[in-house]
Amino acid sequence: MSTLVLSFLLGFLLLVQHSKQSVNKEDSGPVSPHRIPMSIGGVVDTSSRVGKEQKLAMEMAVHDLHQLSTGSELVLINLKDSYGNSAQAAYAAIDLIDRKHAEAIVGPLTLHEASVVRELNNVTKDIPIMSIAPIPPISPPLLPPQPPSFIQMSNDLTTHMQCIAAIVGHFRWRKVTAIYEQSTSLSTDSELIIHLSDSLLAVDSVIERHTAFPPISSLTNTRNFIEEELKKLRSKSNRVFILIQSSLDFAAILFEKAKQMGMMEKGYVWIVTDDIASLLDSVDPSAISNMQGVIGFKTNFIDTTESYRQFRLRFRRNFRSEHPEEEEHSDPSIFALRAYDATLAIARAMQISQGERNSKGLINHILSSDFEGLSGRIRFNKGQLSELPIFRIINVIGKSYREVTFWSPLFGFSQDFIKRVGMKMRVGNGLVGELGSIYWPGSDQSVPKGWSLGEGEKPMKIGVPARGAFNQFVNVNYDPSRNETSVTGFSIEVFEAAVNRLPYDLPYVLVPYYGSYDEMVAEVHNKVCLSFHDTITYIRYQ
Template identity: 55%
Template structure:
């Protein structure tokens, strides 16, 4: 089709689309207000073509509706920043335009401020950005777009929902973000709010300006493929570049299982206008596109498709308008409405700027109202999933409500999975990808292990000179290997023995010289700042071990050990009370102290064989419960004394750390561990009083030579030490200071830390870790543990017997006292005296 015929058909289409009500006749040429407006777009790009058609439609509608005429002067930027700037300057100088509409970036617009600082530039970029606050030379920028921060928040919400800890950001380089990398900063800030971060980012040049874009994309994608991260955020990409990008990603196997691709507005909004072959290269991609109301969109779409198909017949099948066409249409309308309000023949740039910024109307793309030079109404994004020849609309997201199934029904993040439904991931994967691959393709993990640990039971590094091989074993190694077996994937790794301290090994992980570290590494707060720890695989605590000494003083008093002082006192008082009351009852019954034999009576009660028969039945009743109590107490005394005579009785040589500090004693510990810092900074020991001990076998010698008075171990090490030297007179004493435990170390933010923690919990719940710990401790076969607890028995177990005997004694005493009072009271009555006198016989003269 010739160019003249094509132009004729387009003109005919525009004329035929006019309303048949004759509204175009209402405006006379002399009544129309005219303004010259420049336009800089890329005529060769899909977005540029849509914008051009939409603006021509808007100019026609303006002329018919409000008698405002916009004289549009088009310039082609050819997708080049320098050409765009030059074209805008040319329009300002030669055409005397009052405003420029186009895809000018903030940096490109800044150059125009040298000519006219109050000149309005209506930007049609996909996202809006605020100019740096320190600059005072930015022109009046009117951005018909939403703040780019909203786009990054939506991306972060998706990443946070699927709990991907790391992402790779990919964007096409342009002037807008060349100096400050603003889009990366915004994305990073949003990701931190969902506990995620950018692991890598890659800037691609403008591919249309590269001589061999396919080779460049392939080379850069291979670099990204060699990284462990598999979550890619593609943003600020032109459609032409995105087609090349995903074609090469498909060829390199980066659209297979395990990969995640998220594309933003620039690509997602144009999926309706690409060939089916392009969508086949993007299967499983998640897109974020700006949603707009479709109240009048159908009519607009019909007109647009007809005109676009005539203008670009080779793209007729994919001629649906995108959000970029709608915003271009609204940009012309905003300019025309401002011109109409001014009602002047000649419109100045400053006046036009003020009117555009204060305008407010319902456009094709939504509400057109500005705040701080950009659209004030927060956007609503639609989440889509590319499947087959098209895509599935899954959910909506807005800054206020988050994810929702539709615009009228909102939901929370917990129900988001139900809103989304099943997602088609790249490669047809049915479950959510974990977002990373364990290691690089050709390199196993380098895992550091301590080669000079004091306790080789946890990590033992042995070198065999005959075979030139290094054997690494121990409890920590066994636990790590058990956890790896529970991983749902293969994890190739190799151990690297290190001769430095534990802090040095952790630092090597932090600076990425090592991928991880395995061993008896304590989880402490200051290490958490620069590395990631797994779940502790064994609990820990700082304990003090000292020598023990026999309690020679107590050996001479062994007969009193079975009972406490309180028990002996209670026995004596109760026995004395019962015997006294029993004697008193016998005296009341008419017996004398000589008849009773008071001293032997007390002893007979203990031997259960009173020498004299009780005549008072109340005395027999009183003695019965007490004799029963004596039987029980005697049996308990015999059993406890027998046990004590067969067990070694010792006590710690030092009771607590305060004694150590007051006596300025020297203590020993593993010099390569955190214990040295802990003793100095927390427990306030003097550095000169801390002696470094290199091996577990050196501790007994140091105690014997009096080099140290006490040794400090973490709890797992203390268990091993006491198990190995259980007959060497050592014991734990003092308080237990509680760090977290032993864990494995990974680089900060490494997803492996989470997977290994989960696998380690599975190994623990299955009993494997406990079994490995028992195997480590059982190899020493310790059968004679030292007992430093005296185990004396108090009165609590016999409280019932003492209560019964005490009540019986009190009751008997009370009854006896009452009888004595009554007898004495009778003796003093007058009647009794007279009777006695009268009964006396008369004396014989």
């Protein structure tokens, strides 16, 4: 058993023991089986921006349900903070069920955490747990079996890896560097790398290296640690960096240091995934200025409906009231919308059950949900959202970002897809349905090659015959007054044209060779230089 699992279980057992002691002290007797109202337990992490949004969204969902359905079964929600800790999240679920008599749980619990809860507390085995955490792309036997009571209000992260691969393949980058912040939940982060690698292979690309950062909460000197790791990456030749998993706080520091170290200049590529791109509306202008030229993707939702506009208006007002320090950044993200829809689905199912205390019946009512939520269509298939996600490709520029196009697992970067779903959008100078004009780091509009000389690396030496018989093919001239040597000719022009068409940068230097052809070939064999002597010779003698 891994150290992470052992640590989790040890911490969890201590928390459960504390919970039992608290229950014995505070509960005066058995709870009536006919208790009213029905109760939802919400687990949130208020130390994060996402958790703050989810907390408010859950409360709003229950409030809105009562406003729309007076006289129906009363539903309450009790919230408990996980403080960003996996063991604490599982303990919170147990505590809400034992002490608050929650008949359903909603929150960012993973399948691993829910499975541990079921193993350690038999009471919870039939209580529905609605997870709003992203589904990690974990394959058996690492993935525990999914019980009927565990319902996932999110999509598989495999689609995120496929979207990354689609972007990489579109620009023909052959190698990438993957970066991620290790999760604080009981999960297998390495599976992200495995699935990203599989997706990249489909577009003839590979992960050259990957760097895992500890959770930001575990670092004592975060900025220095990140700077040292970035120095290692900067010394290598690859310039395509993909941040596949990160908290908002970690990403802000990462890009701050990257900019200070010259890693946000021309030639670099940075790609962020949904967990950062969907929160860009809530970051400070200083963070946006550090991310100029970054591209990414965010889960699409329809933000033009009247229901969303009304929700956004109330959410902004309530969020500012609870978090005045966030006054300028109070728009709800997809994570808030998912929490709202998940809570609403549970509350509606409770009302349909009309007060019956039957967990299996409640699970069936939840799985039968079919309504248009704020985050999209809410339908389930085999315990997961049945609708495949649609992503908006974004490009950070100026004080915010612009939306470039859409991508979907079924249609890719497709204009036909946009027509089919009836969407209209302006794409700047680009083409609708395709990746158009992107502003890359360094305010550059030319697509980066994705590769350049790393620190300590030398350009490729290309040997050219200095005493060729046909100067129109290769001509070497030395200017003693300027101490410069120029190499021109038809063969050189062909070579340069070919290099310019490569999908990556190829630094090289032309080295005139004054010896014989045989000696020049020997230099190639000895790896002193790489010569296109054979090609040049062939052209000359035709």
